[in-house]
Amino acid sequence: MIGSTVPERDEHPLDDLPALLSGELPPARDAQVGEHLAGCDTCRRELAVVARVSSWLQDAARLPFAEPVELPPLRTPRARRRTRSRRWAGRGRPLAAAAAAAAVLAGGAAGLVALLDRGGGEQVTATVALRPLPPVAASGTATMEGHGAGQRMVVDVHGLPAPPGRAFYEVWLLDPASGRMVAVGVLPPDGHGSFNVPAQVAGGYQAVDVSLEPDDGNPAHSKDSVLRGSIS
Amino acid sequence: METPAAGIGARLSDDPAALEDCYAALGPMVLGYLRRLVPRDEAEDVLQRTFVEVWRSRARYDPTRSLEAWVLGIARKRAIDHLRRRHAEIVPIEDLREVAGDDGRALADRYARAAQVRDALQRLPREQREVLALAYFGDCTQVEVSERLGVPLGTVKARTFRGLRRLATLLDVEATS
Numbered sequence: 001m002i003g004s005t006v007p008e009r010d011e012h013p014l015d016d017l018p019a020l021l022s023g024e025l026p027p028a029r030d031a032q033v034g035e036h037l038a039g040c041d042t043c044r045r046e047l048a049v050v051a052r053v054s055s056w057l058q059d060a061a062r063l064p065f066a067e068p069v070e071l072p073p074l075r076t077p078r079a080r081r082r083t084r085s086r087r088w089a090g091r092g093r094p095l096a097a098a099a100a101a102a103a104v105l106a107g108g109a110a111g112l113v114a115l116l117d118r119g120g121g122e123q124v125t126a127t128v129a130l131r132p133l134p135p136v137a138a139s140g141t142a143t144m145e146g147h148g149a150g151q152r153m154v155v156d157v158h159g160l161p162a163p164p165g166r167a168f169y170e171v172w173l174l175d176p177a178s179g180r181m182v183a184v185g186v187l188p189p190d191g192h193g194s195f196n197v198p199a200q201v202a203g204g205y206q207a208v209d210v211s212l213e214p215d216d217g218n219p220a221h222s223k224d225s226v227l228r229g230s231i232s
Numbered sequence: 233m234e235t236p237a238a239g240i241g242a243r244l245s246d247d248p249a250a251l252e253d254c255y256a257a258l259g260p261m262v263l264g265y266l267r268r269l270v271p272r273d274e275a276e277d278v279l280q281r282t283f284v285e286v287w288r289s290r291a292r293y294d295p296t297r298s299l300e301a302w303v304l305g306i307a308r309k310r311a312i313d314h315l316r317r318r319h320a321e322i323v324p325i326e327d328l329r330e331v332a333g334d335d336g337r338a339l340a341d342r343y344a345r346a347a348q349v350r351d352a353l354q355r356l357p358r359e360q361r362e363v364l365a366l367a368y369f370g371d372c373t374q375v376e377v378s379e380r381l382g383v384p385l386g387t388v389k390a391r392t393f394r395g396l397r398r399l400a401t402l403l404d405v406e407a408t409s
Contacts, residue, residue, distance in 0.1 A: 015389040018367075018396060024374055049400045050393070056403065057353075057368040057396075060346035066263035072276050074255045074283060149379075183366075185381070186358070196382030217354030219365035 012036070012043050017050045067220075128208050130157065130227040140191070140227055142171075142208040151199045153184060157191040157210065160226060166215035169226070171195065173205035181209070181221055206231050241299035244290045251287050258300060258347065259283075262307050265343045269311040278314050282307040300344040308340050352402040360395030363388055 013033045019025045020033050037043050130140035140157030155171050163169060169187040174180070185195040187210060210227040240257055243250035262282060266275040285306050293302055353361055366372040366380060374392065378385045399405075 015386070015393045018392045019374055019389065022367075022373075046397075049405055050396050052405050053396045053400045053403065054368075056345060056349050057364065057399070059342055060349040060353075061368045063343055063346045064264045064267070065346075065350075066260040066267070071255075071259045071263060072280070074252060074280075182380075183370075186362075196379070198379065215354065217350055217356075217361060217365070219369045 012040065012046070014043070014046055017043070017047050018054065020047070021051055021054055126231065128229040128231055130155075130208060130210065130229040132159075132227055133225050136160065136226040138227060140210070142229060144197075144202065147199060149198045149200075151197055151202065153195045153197040153202070153208070155187060155191075155193045155195070155208075155210070157187065157227060160191060160210075162189075163212060168213055168215065170211050170213045170221075172209040172211060172221060173197070173202060174207040174209045174228070175205050176207055180205070183219065183221075202231075241293060241302075242295045244286075244293055244295075244299075251283065251290075254286065254299070254303070255283055258303050261300065261343055261347045262303060265304060265340065266307055266311055268339060269308070270314055274314065278307070278310050281310045281314075285310065298344055298348075300347045301340070304340040304344050308337070348403060349399070352399050355402060356395055356398055360391050360398060363391045364395045364399075367392065 013036055016025060016029065016033050020030065025033060037047065126144045128142040128144075130142060132138045138157060138159035140155065143154045143156075145152045145154060153171075157169075160169060171184040171187055171193060172181045173184055182201070182205070184197055185193060187193045207228055207230050209221075209225050211222050212224045212226055213222045240250050240253045244254065259279070263275060263279050266278050266282075269275075270278055282303070286303055289306065293299070353364060356364070362381065363377050366377045367374070372380065374385060374388050378388045381388070
């Protein structure tokens with residue numbers, strides 16, 4: 001059995017072990033950690049634990065699971081019919097909503113408002129109007145502030161219902177044409193969030209999207225979009 | 233590890249609604265698995281047969297064992313039946329050997345563990361889950377995770393280690409080493 005308690009982090013380079021495994025440590029640090037490991041049974045045991053979990057995570061990411069929306073209705077004769085699970089029922093409807101939103105975006109109905117300059121100092125380079133996707137009734141803006149690597153996106157949303165259970169709202173950058181998207185961050189419960197979005201990243205996307213995400217550990221977009229707006 | 237699937241398994245024998253919960257919880261995994269074994273456009277039929285048998289065989293399920301592994305075992309048998317029925321026409325015999333042999337069992341084991349890993353990931357604190365999801369499911373380096381989340385690299389390193397260590401506890405890695 002590998003040690004059940006985690007040793008003191010000040011004495012052992014524990015936080016570097018994942019990067020050591022993935023080859024991300026700079027050469028000098030890699031050598032230091034390797035030297036420590038050579039004389040430390042504790043860290044070698046910790047490395048074994050981390051390596052095993054890491055390999056399982058890699059395998060879990062590599063094995064394809066079907067998308068929930070691909071699942072056909074269950075045809076089991078004696079099963080009591082009832083509303084499909086909240087997660088999957090919730091992900092079926094938004095596909096239509098997302099398609100409608102893509103049509104809206106193609107028409108350019110939502111979009112860039114203006115180049116503004118807030119008197120407070122941080123230069124606002126663009127403000128995007130976020131439009132609700134039925135049946136959600138809410139509104140909001142996504143504002144780009146600053147430049148280059150220091151660019152931030154400030155999202156303000158009003159009128160969203162409280163997410164059910166442990167679900168949460170997440171902000172995304174989206175390219176509707178290709179379907180590419182990247183998670184920007186979790187929108188705080190008060191509807192106001194500020195996210196670091198370097199300009200070189202934001203430049204590859206044409207829309208801002210807010211989705212309702214179940215707390216299921218699945219990092220992919222739930223396809224349950226509630227707000228969206230076009231950057232250009 | 234006590235997983236959400238284990239809770240469903242405990243209800244399977246006497247609660248008809250548990251079958252639909254089982255389908256909702258494990259369906260994406262089983263369909264993904266079956267698509268590795270049979271032609272993609274036929275996998276959904278085998279999926280349906282699998283869950284029909286899950287329902288019919290529910291009295292034989294031992295709630296102390298992994299529900300994922302039990303359902304995947306049924307899925308594998310149904311995939312073998314499916315390939316046997318059509319192999320005289322078009323399925324190379326090697327395909328059937330792979331599904332029926334050790335390779336097929338190993339793949340089922342991998343899928344069962346992947347489902348448990350995803351469940352465990354869901355139970356981590358958000359900060360830890362976020363960095364692990366970006367690193368392993370988003371193929372981001374720690375530096376890229378740091379930039380994406382706008383937190384120092386040292387914080388990403390600490391959250392990554394703590395998250396992996398917490399996963400190890402949830403997945404009983406220590407007991408299996």
